Amino acid sequence: MRFRFCPECGSPCTERQIGDEGLIPFCDGCSRPWFEMFSTCVLSVVIGRDGRRLLIRQSYGDTARYVGVAGYMKCGETAEQAAAREIAEETGIAVSGVRLLFSAWHAPRGQLMLCFAAFAEGEALTLSGEVAEGKWFTQEEAEAAVRPGSIIAQLVKALKNL
Numbered sequence: 009m010r011f012r013f014c015p016e017c018g019s020p021c022t023e024r025q026i027g028d029e030g031l032i033p034f035c036d037g038c039s040r041p042w043f044e045m046f047s048t049c050v051l052s053v054v055i056g057r058d059g060r061r062l063l064i065r066q067s068y069g070d071t072a073r074y075v076g077v078a079g080y081m082k083c084g085e086t087a088e089q090a091a092a093r094e095i096a097e098e099t100g101i102a103v104s105g106v107r108l109l110f111s112a113w114h115a116p117r118g119q120l121m122l123c124f125a126a127f128a129e130g131e132a133l134t135l136s137g138e139v140a141e142g143k144w145f146t147q148e149e150a151e152a153a154v155r156p157g158s159i160i161a162q163l164v165k166a167l168k169n170l
């Protein structure tokens with residue numbers, strides 16, 4: 009999102025050259041630039057101790073597809089904390105660690121996706137209301153269960169290189 013008005017004082021922004029960044033919306037009243045804003049989301053596939061991959065179906069939106077555990081980051085937390093928090097909230101799984109594998113720009117929603125492998129401490133699921141089903145897959149089954157070309161498909165493929 010490119011700012012047209014200052015989110016602090018509401019004045020119209022002007023465009024100002026900011027170093028190497030190019031023309032950036034600038035509030036003369038607050039004397040500061042407002043760089044483009046976007047949401048950062050975490051997307052994880054949980055890996056069980058037996059090596060199986062946990063995918064979920066959501067209870068809203070596209071309920072037919074298996075996806076990873078995703079959510080928005082909160083102010084003040086690290087991406088690793090956000091990934092572990094979302095996994096605990098949606099599946100009840102505690103993770104012993106998470107590893108960032110890559111990031112991807114999700115153009116349809118203008119979001120940066122940070123894609124994680126997460127390592128489960130147990131496999132008992134306690135699903136939130138946002139989750140219709142959680143299911144453990146082999147690597148091959150997981151590759152077949154996700155939508156081809158999607159970011160979750162890239163993430164599942166990347167698990168092979170762990």
Ligand SMILES: [Zn+2]
Pocket residue numbers: 014015016017018019035036037038039
């Ligand atoms: Zn302002």
